[in-house]
Amino acid sequence: xxxxxxxxxxxxxxxxxxxxxxxxxxxxxxxxxxxxxxxxxxxxxxxxxxxxxxxxxxxxxxxxxxxxxxxxxxxxxxxxxxxxxxxxxxxxxxxxxxxxxxxxxxxxxxxxxxxxxxxxxxxxxxxxxxxxxxxxxxxxxxxxxxxxxxxxxxxxxxxxxxxxxxxxxxxxxxxxxxxxxxxxxxxxxxxxxxxxxxxxxxxxxxxxxxxxxxxxxxxxxxxxxxxxxxxxxxxxxxxxxxxxxxxxxxxxxxxxxxxxxxxxxxxxxxxxxxxxxxxxxxxxxxxxxxxxxxxxxxxxxxxxxxxxxxxxxxxxxxxxxxxxxxxxxxxxxxxxxxxxxxxxxxxxxxxxxxxxxxxxxxxxxxxxxxxxxxxxxxxxxxxxxxxxxxxxxxxxxxxxxxxxxxxxxxxxxxxxxxxxxxxxxxxxxx
Amino acid sequence: xxxxxxxxxxxxxxxxxxxxxxxxxxxxxxxxxxxxxxxxxxxxxxxxxxxxxxxxxxxxxxxxxxxxxxxxxxxxxxxxxxxxxxxxxxxxxxxxxxxxxxxxxxxxxxxxxxxxxxxxxxxxxxxxxxxxxxxxxxxxxxxxxxxxxxxxxxxxxxxxxxxxxxxxxxxxxxxxxxxxxxxxxxxxxxxxxxxxxxxxxxxxxxxxxxxxxxxxxxxxxxxxxxxxxxxxxxxxxxxxxxxxxxxxxxxxxxxxxxxxxxxxxxxxxxxxxxxxxxxxxxxxxxxxxxxxxxxxxxxxxxxxxxxxxxxxxxxxxxxxxxxx
Numbered sequence: 144x145x146x147x148x149x150x151x152x153x154x155x156x157x158x159x160x161x162x163x164x165x166x167x168x169x170x171x172x173x174x175x176x177x178x179x180x181x182x183x184x185x186x187x188x189x190x191x192x193x194x195x196x197x198x199x200x201x202x203x204x205x206x207x208x209x210x211x212x213x214x215x216x217x218x219x220x221x222x223x224x225x226x227x228x229x230x231x232x233x234x235x236x237x238x239x240x241x242x243x244x245x246x247x248x249x250x251x252x253x254x255x256x257x258x259x260x261x262x263x264x265x266x267x268x269x270x271x272x273x274x275x276x277x278x279x280x281x282x283x284x285x286x287x288x289x290x291x292x293x294x295x296x297x298x299x300x301x302x303x304x305x306x307x308x309x310x311x312x313x314x315x316x317x318x319x320x321x322x323x324x325x326x327x328x329x330x331x332x333x334x335x336x337x338x339x340x341x342x343x344x345x346x347x348x349x350x351x352x353x354x355x356x357x358x359x360x361x362x363x364x365x366x367x368x369x370x371x372x373x374x375x376x377x378x379x380x381x382x383x384x385x386x387x388x389x390x391x392x393x394x395x396x397x398x399x400x401x402x403x404x405x406x407x408x409x410x411x412x413x414x415x416x417x418x419x420x421x422x423x424x425x426x427x428x429x430x431x432x433x434x435x436x437x438x439x440x441x442x443x444x445x446x447x448x449x450x451x452x453x454x455x456x457x458x459x460x461x462x463x464x465x466x467x468x469x470x471x472x473x474x475x476x477x478x479x480x481x482x483x484x485x486x487x488x489x490x491x492x493x494x495x496x497x498x499x500x501x502x503x504x505x506x507x508x509x510x511x512x513x514x515x516x517x518x519x520x521x522x523x524x525x526x527x528x529x530x531x532x533x534x535x536x537x538x539x540x541x542x543x544x545x546x547x548x549x550x551x552x553x554x555x556x557x558x559x560x561x562x563x564x565x566x567x568x569x570x571x572x573x
Numbered sequence: 574x575x576x577x578x579x580x581x582x583x584x585x586x587x588x589x590x591x592x593x594x595x596x597x598x599x600x601x602x603x604x605x606x607x608x609x610x611x612x613x614x615x616x617x618x619x620x621x622x623x624x625x626x627x628x629x630x631x632x633x634x635x636x637x638x639x640x641x642x643x644x645x646x647x648x649x650x651x652x653x654x655x656x657x658x659x660x661x662x663x664x665x666x667x668x669x670x671x672x673x674x675x676x677x678x679x680x681x682x683x684x685x686x687x688x689x690x691x692x693x694x695x696x697x698x699x700x701x702x703x704x705x706x707x708x709x710x711x712x713x714x715x716x717x718x719x720x721x722x723x724x725x726x727x728x729x730x731x732x733x734x735x736x737x738x739x740x741x742x743x744x745x746x747x748x749x750x751x752x753x754x755x756x757x758x759x760x761x762x763x764x765x766x767x768x769x770x771x772x773x774x775x776x777x778x779x780x781x782x783x784x785x786x787x788x789x790x791x792x793x794x795x796x797x798x799x800x801x802x803x804x805x806x807x808x809x810x811x812x813x814x815x816x817x818x819x820x821x822x823x824x825x826x827x828x829x830x831x832x833x834x835x836x837x838x839x840x841x842x843x844x845x846x847x848x849x850x851x852x853x854x855x856x857x858x859x860x861x862x863x864x865x866x867x868x869x870x871x872x873x874x875x876x877x878x879x880x881x882x883x884x885x886x887x888x889x890x891x892x893x894x895x896x897x
Contacts, residue, residue, distance in 0.1 A: 341770030345585075347685035347707030347745055350769070417686030461664050463684035465705070 145189070146170050147563055149522070150181060152193035156514045157200065157497040167198060169520040172562035176516050193524055196557055199496050201233025201521035202477065203503040203512050205294075205323070205401060206269075206377055207452040208470070209235070211257055212250065213242025217542045218454035223474065224263035225539040228567035230475040231523030231556045232450070234265040234511060236503070239276070240298035246271035246282045248290040255291055263566045265521070267293045267507065272311050272322060278302040281311040288320055293507050296323035296377070299424050299469075301359060303329055305366070312372040321507065323375045326359035326384070327351070327425055336465045337426045342411050348464060353381040353432060356425060360384050364391045364398070373397045375506060379445055380406040380428050382435035389444055399506050400444070402436055403451035404473055404480045409433070409546060419460045419467035420546045423451075440498055441490045447506065448498040450477040454542030472540045476547050482527050482554035492527070520563040529555040576875045579883070580692045580699040583708035584749035592750065596718050596727075599864070599871035603718070606642075606867055615874050616645035619676040623649040624666075625702070626682040631837060631862070632702055632712075636679050639869035643877075645677070663687060664694055671695040676880060677873060680704075685742075698876040706742050712836055713746035715868040717754070719861045720791055723832050728755045733786055733827070735761040736795030736817065736844050739768045739806075743836045744795060748774055761785035763817065765806045782817055786826040794819050794835045797844050810843050820846040824855070832857045 149167040154177060156163070168175045168182060184190060204227070210217035227235050237254070239245035245254055251270055258266035270292035274280045284295060295315055301324070302308040315322050332351040337343045339350030360376060364387060367374045379388060379400045391398050403423070411427045421427060439445040453470025460467050473480070481499065484490040504512025511521050535548040559567035575590040605611070621640045625633050633649060640647040670678070677698045680688045685705030692699040703709040721727040732751055738744040738760055751758050758776045760767065772778050779785030786792060797813065807813045819833065833849055833856045841847040850856050
């Protein structure tokens, strides 16, 4: 029996919605309890002095793209694991939009094997909902679930054929599988590079109306009502989609919603002079939308904050804006970017952590994401106030397409533990 | 001299004094051109390359003539037929050309922002000859010079821009320029061809020609860019002509001395009636083409002066502050 005591910590407990000073006791990789008083140090117990810094459950990040198989030069399980650990993320829930797509148990087994061999953090794969993410035939949802898929998603491909979507949802429902969907009406959003409006017009870029998100969400809500599927909208980024989401929840549908950290902290104007690192899917929104979505996180209407970590190499970004690839890396910047919302007074610290730990864990039926007794000791120790200027050259991701290069941020990870074992030490990391 | 730009990428970054400087110089060149004084040497010894990633006959010819008249060595590359087809990226093409040490690059590209991107990667002056739906600065400048010569001023005019505004870089550059010069801008288009949020740019928006053209001094027609259409923006050409084509009846709502402009090439019978386009009392379309050469000569001249000044300063610095 090995015992570790995280002493003198400010414990961020997303369940208690409280930040309190205390000591956390870990036995054999699991949390054994919290104590106000320093426990008597039994022989052999390790003591980690947290020196008054914040100790929280490790982040559970739904929707991380690791570019294996197919594009290992962009991100491997090894590099993604290092990046996650450095960012305080202890569980990555990986996307199936790889080459090829993760749509058969065989590919999923490859991914699982690579993840166990090479990745410092917990890896839980999402499998494709339709073969090749093409929206034509459903995947072997049962086999994939048995092989370890925790959810099913075609990622940013929207199933346009409603009949196929309804069958896939119905089948998934029978297995109690969670379906994750991207909500963009594809007819409207096709070819768009930014959100329509003054900025798009000024820059001469093709834009998509924010209404495209509402439309797709409305359709999916009707399908949830029809099929009873467990459903998660990957990113809700516009004010106009929020009332629909609220209504669906009020009506008792099994729906949750996420948002990417970038849509909470950046807006369309950040694209400025065609900066392709700010090209995302869905595109960055107007400031009013950003504020509405931050409020929705604060009230809990939006359940989950994700990094939507999407590695892209320089070649796919150094192109004219319309031609450039979408997506940004964010495993290492998720926490400090989220802390912007806390420092600005918009969102409570425990609310932020609930959206990054407890809520995603619960949605996936995991026992992590909390400081409860018996939960795995996946932990992050951080200083929420430490200021720094992000230099993208220091990122551990193989791809460094972050929109925060040169940005002033606040909040540094001091250490990360997975099942009680340290996987990152911020004090020795240059 | 108040023109500080290293590149001419758009109207947006220009100060009004820079616009005026350029127009004043172009005005002189226009007069010189009319007098047949077309051989100059301001750009002697400089190499200018036209890189057109999108088809163009008129603009490319105009730049070539302007460059030659200023004494530059001019070369035009048809980029559509070349390495781009072989999969080379824009940046690689730019780096390759840059290694040949040109002095001025004139670039047209089908994607918005592509010319800005290219300008970041080369160390010569870059002139935007149109990027996607973004900007076409020399077109707006030649329009401004045409208006100034016809109306005697470039401020406090009421100017209507009509047609396919959504897909038009000419419209964007003109909105910028005419707005900076404090004119009243009215945009007239079917709602499907009107970009969203333009009323926030200080324009009045109309979907009806008769109301939109009320008492304007200048009527700027735009080409209906058929090749840009994804399809289905308007029901048919004939309905478009009926509702938005400029004919005598609609023009009657403008001021009696209103001038009619078109950036060309025209679709007669689609956006403009042939007799109006040819009416020498109203149409200044040929003058626009003429002013195009003068404005491009002035733009090349000013950019070349700044280029030589920057290189002189760099050489001086390399020489330890001593004149070579």
